[in-house]
Amino acid sequence: MRAFLENLDRRWIFLLVLIAVSTPILLKLTFPEAPSKQVRTVFSAIDDLDDGSRVLIALDYDPSSKGELEPMASAFTRQCALKKHKLYFMTLWPQGTPMVNQAIDILKNEFPDYEYGTDYVNLGYQTGGEAVIKKLASDLHGTFNVDANNEILKNIPMTQNLKNVRDMDLIVNVSAGDPGTKQWVLFISTPHNIKTVAGVTGVTAPTLYAYIPRQLSGILGAIKAAAEYEYLLIQNYPELKENPKAKEGLRRMGPQLVAHVLIIVLIIIGNIIFFTGRRQGTSV
Amino acid sequence: MKQSTLIWIVIVVLSGGFLAWRTAQTGMGRAYVEAETVIAESGETWTIEKTADAKNARSFNPTTESEAIVKLSWPRTIGVWCAAALTIAIFSFLWGDNPFYKLAEAIFVGVSAAYAMVVGFWTMIVNKLFLHLFPQFVVDNILPNLKGADGSYPDVKYLYLVPLVLGVMLLMRLAPQGGWISRWPLAFFIGATAGLRLVHYFQADFVSQIQATIIPLVVLTEQTTMENVSASIRNITLVVGVMTSLVYFFFSWEHVGVVHRISRVGIWVLMITFGASFGYTVMGRVALLAQRLEFLFDDWLWIIDPASRRLIGG
Amino acid sequence: MKRTIPLIIASVTGFVLVGTFFIPYTRDWGDEVLEWFNILAAIAFILGGGNLMKLSLQKISYKRPGWGYAAVTIIAFIATLVIGLGKFGVAPVKEYPTYSLAGPYDEQGSGFWWIFEYVYYPLAATMFSLLAFFIASAAFRAFRAKNVEATILLSTAFIVLLGRTYAGVFLTSWLPDDNVLRLDNMTEWIMNNMNTAGMRAITIGIALGIMSTSLKVLLGVDRSYIGTDDG
Numbered sequence: 001m002r003a004f005l006e007n008l009d010r011r012w013i014f015l016l017v018l019i020a021v022s023t024p025i026l027l028k029l030t031f032p033e034a035p036s037k038q039v040r041t042v043f044s045a046i047d048d049l050d051d052g053s054r055v056l057i058a059l060d061y062d063p064s065s066k067g068e069l070e071p072m073a074s075a076f077t078r079q080c081a082l083k084k085h086k087l088y089f090m091t092l093w094p095q096g097t098p099m100v101n102q103a104i105d106i107l108k109n110e111f112p113d114y115e116y117g118t119d120y121v122n123l124g125y126q127t128g129g130e131a132v133i134k135k136l137a138s139d140l141h142g143t144f145n146v147d148a149n150n151e152i153l154k155n156i157p158m159t160q161n162l163k164n165v166r167d168m169d170l171i172v173n174v175s176a177g178d179p180g181t182k183q184w185v186l187f188i189s190t191p192h193n194i195k196t197v198a199g200v201t202g203v204t205a206p207t208l209y210a211y212i213p214r215q216l217s218g219i220l221g222a223i224k225a226a227a228e229y230e231y232l233l234i235q236n237y238p239e240l241k242e243n244p245k246a247k248e249g250l251r252r253m254g255p256q257l258v259a260h261v262l263i264i265v266l267i268i269i270g271n272i273i274f275f276t277g278r279r280q281g282t283s284v
Numbered sequence: 285m286k287q288s289t290l291i292w293i294v295i296v297v298l299s300g301g302f303l304a305w306r307t308a309q310t311g312m313g314r315a316y317v318e319a320e321t322v323i324a325e326s327g328e329t330w331t332i333e334k335t336a337d338a339k340n341a342r343s344f345n346p347t348t349e350s351e352a353i354v355k356l357s358w359p360r361t362i363g364v365w366c367a368a369a370l371t372i373a374i375f376s377f378l379w380g381d382n383p384f385y386k387l388a389e390a391i392f393v394g395v396s397a398a399y400a401m402v403v404g405f406w407t408m409i410v411n412k413l414f415l416h417l418f419p420q421f422v423v424d425n426i427l428p429n430l431k432g433a434d435g436s437y438p439d440v441k442y443l444y445l446v447p448l449v450l451g452v453m454l455l456m457r458l459a460p461q462g463g464w465i466s467r468w469p470l471a472f473f474i475g476a477t478a479g480l481r482l483v484h485y486f487q488a489d490f491v492s493q494i495q496a497t498i499i500p501l502v503v504l505t506e507q508t509t510m511e512n513v514s515a516s517i518r519n520i521t522l523v524v525g526v527m528t529s530l531v532y533f534f535f536s537w538e539h540v541g542v543v544h545r546i547s548r549v550g551i552w553v554l555m556i557t558f559g560a561s562f563g564y565t566v567m568g569r570v571a572l573l574a575q576r577l578e579f580l581f582d583d584w585l586w587i588i589d590p591a592s593r594r595l596i597g598g
Numbered sequence: 599m600k601r602t603i604p605l606i607i608a609s610v611t612g613f614v615l616v617g618t619f620f621i622p623y624t625r626d627w628g629d630e631v632l633e634w635f636n637i638l639a640a641i642a643f644i645l646g647g648g649n650l651m652k653l654s655l656q657k658i659s660y661k662r663p664g665w666g667y668a669a670v671t672i673i674a675f676i677a678t679l680v681i682g683l684g685k686f687g688v689a690p691v692k693e694y695p696t697y698s699l700a701g702p703y704d705e706q707g708s709g710f711w712w713i714f715e716y717v718y719y720p721l722a723a724t725m726f727s728l729l730a731f732f733i734a735s736a737a738f739r740a741f742r743a744k745n746v747e748a749t750i751l752l753s754t755a756f757i758v759l760l761g762r763t764y765a766g767v768f769l770t771s772w773l774p775d776d777n778v779l780r781l782d783n784m785t786e787w788i789m790n791n792m793n794t795a796g797m798r799a800i801t802i803g804i805a806l807g808i809m810s811t812s813l814k815v816l817l818g819v820d821r822s823y824i825g826t827d828d829g
Contacts, residue, residue, distance in 0.1 A: 125403060149702055257763040
């Protein structure tokens with residue numbers, strides 16, 4: 001048995017992962033969520049703002065992390081729209097513009113009263129990464145001379161009187177890496193003391209805890225936090241209860257649980273093989 | 285014929301049969317759009333199409349109450365099948381390197397490079413560089429909104445010649461000779477990055493981090509004794525954790541005696557940090573896989589309907 | 599000229615940006631430098647695309663192994679480029695129907711949108727999702743409790759893996775909600791304290807490294823980016 005497991009073709013493990021992730025999806029397994037303190041802090045940062053506050057939503061990610069981050073971006077957009085905040089969308093990733101368009105589709109489909117130019121605007125994308133963020137701190141119109149629809153910012157009601165990003169009441173960043181939350185902390189939230197919250201991938205989340213709470217008010221780390229956030233949002237805004245699109249993160253926690261348990265079992269089996277082998281002097 | 289080849293042929297035939305049967309039964313993989321007619325002030329008309337749910341199309345669901353014109357879109361239906369094929373082609377790498385994976389990989393490389401180029405071209409080179417150097421041409425062809433009410437054009441800004449020249453020098457890197465000219469724009473890049481980072485890393489990642497670690501080790505507030513003890517333990521853990529980890533990174537002293545013992549605690553703290561990172565990384569990767577499988581089961585195979593787009597579940 | 603001017607450019611550019619932090623009057627200079635930087639970043643995308651073409655064409659002309667795939671790369675590259683730059687399928691803007699190039703390049707329904715939605719997106723997302731399989735395989739083969747350090751790492755990973763799903767709540771649901779030994783609470787405690795401490799030390803270390811490297815570049819001590827050849 002030990003010899004079989006020791007020489008196990010890794011494709012059997014791949015098959016197990018495939019079954020572990022696909023079965024809960026097909027069986028529509030979901031589990032109850034209990035929002036953590038960190039998630040509640042992020043939620044309050046948006047909810048405690050006066051209605052109609054200016055919120056910059058920077059969606060700095062692309063399809064390679066959409067599975068993790070889209071539920072966060074959607075939840076932030078819905079919450080801000082329910083609070084009637086003025087939304088300024090932008091991205092620092094070239095493949096991020098469709099991510100912004102998807103968030104805007106939520107506004108178009110679920111909040112038909114939200115009007116482009118007075119309630120939300122799509123600033124689009126700029127090359128340069130951290131240099132764009134740095135420039136935004138002093139000159140919005142110099143950085144984005146036109147929006148994503150090629151309309152000049154001075155002709156758009158909600159941008160014409162804005163000088164720079166310091167006029168924002170909150171920055172919400174959904175990020176998959178560089179440029180992303182770290183750069184917003186380095187160039188905006190720390191030097192200019194602007195309240196910032198973020199939704200980030202599992203890979204980057206642990207690295208950003210060092211900035212909490214002074215430089216970052218809070219973060220949502222990976223899909224679990226997204227699910228907790230969706231749960232909290234539905235609790236506070238029951239009108240979302242019947243909206244299946246507002247439960248993407250919650251839905252994804254089923255495969256998450258089974259896959260995590262599988263990986264733990266694999267590690268345990270791997271260690272049993274290792275220790276039994278060491279006792280018999282055959283394993284390294 | 286090898287046994288593995290035979291197995292593969294059987295798998296492919298069975299899968300093909302299943303797909304053909306399911307397509308005939310359910311119409312899986314179809315995409316629908318809502319057509320909207322746009323009428324310009326000049327009287328010209330054209331149609332734009334937006335993604336729509338199948339349940340709103342009469343051809344799919346005769347009982348629909350939707351008044352919008354929702355119809356089947358062939359380009360998008362082909363797109364869904366193309367996306368499914370590419371997804372499976374990438375997954376095929378799990379079996380081993382094969383021509384389908386290599387083909388998908390080659391497409392990915394080409395499309396990614398061109399995608400970034402197109403986005404950079406329209407957003408920066410046209411909207412910024414060309415607009416400021418050739419305003420009349422750009423406004424008359426691409427950005428009509430920028431024409432003044434009196435028919436005036438934005439002013440030419442000659443300072444934009446600098447990035448144009450530096451840009452041409454950068455592209456000299458592709459030339460067989462004279463590649464050294466690209467060192468100038470490269471030096472500009474390096475210098476600007478160094479200048480940006482020097483101060484901001486000092487402020488946000490050095491000073492602010494030290495500042496955030498200067499906290500009371502014994503917390504005495506108006507909270508309950510238990511809460512004060514808990515806050516004190518938290519602060520002590522944080523301060524000791526940072527200090528010991530920093531000692532581990534300090535290589536100017538030999539790690540012997542007291543330094544060795546402190547740095548060993550630092551390693552443990554770092555191991556906890558890496559363990560947490562591993563857990564979070566697993567979580568992230570599984571979420572990405574779940575999303576891809578959801579695409580196959582939902583958009584393509586129509587086995588699940590989590591967003592209630594076809595009224596067969598949700 | 600080949601070496602001195604780049605050093606001067608790097609130094610002047612860098613110090614202008616450092617200056618904007620301390621001298622508000624120089625902010626406009628800094629903004630101008632950043633604008634040039636952003637435009638050059640877009641031109642760097644062209645350089646990247648050009649380089650890919652150059653290497654792929656070389657591979658084809660020398661018939662190196664896999665040259666057929668290089669041809670596929672070139673076809674995919676050119677097709678995306680032509681469709682994107684030509685704004686194929688982009689509807690006119692209502693106010694300016696005669697301007698065929700005035701609409702957004704990534705408008706829904708356009709050719710460029712189609713390529714993103716049905717080619718780039720599935721490829722990129724699936725490519726990264728493969729890591730879920732490999733991380734599981736690596737966990738089985740390499741994640742061993744060989745010594746104290748590895749055991750600590752392994753234990754933390756266990757707690758976090760369980761604590762970040764409902765399994766953590768279920769397994770320790772018999773404990774009071776605010777008990778730190780509950781797996782979900784323990785995960786939060788680890789992240790907020792131990793992980794923060796470790797990451798803070800790493801952040802400080804990286805900051806010192808970046809600051810010293812930046813300063814060396816600005817002072818001309820580090821010249822590695824200029825290269826050593828005369829070409």
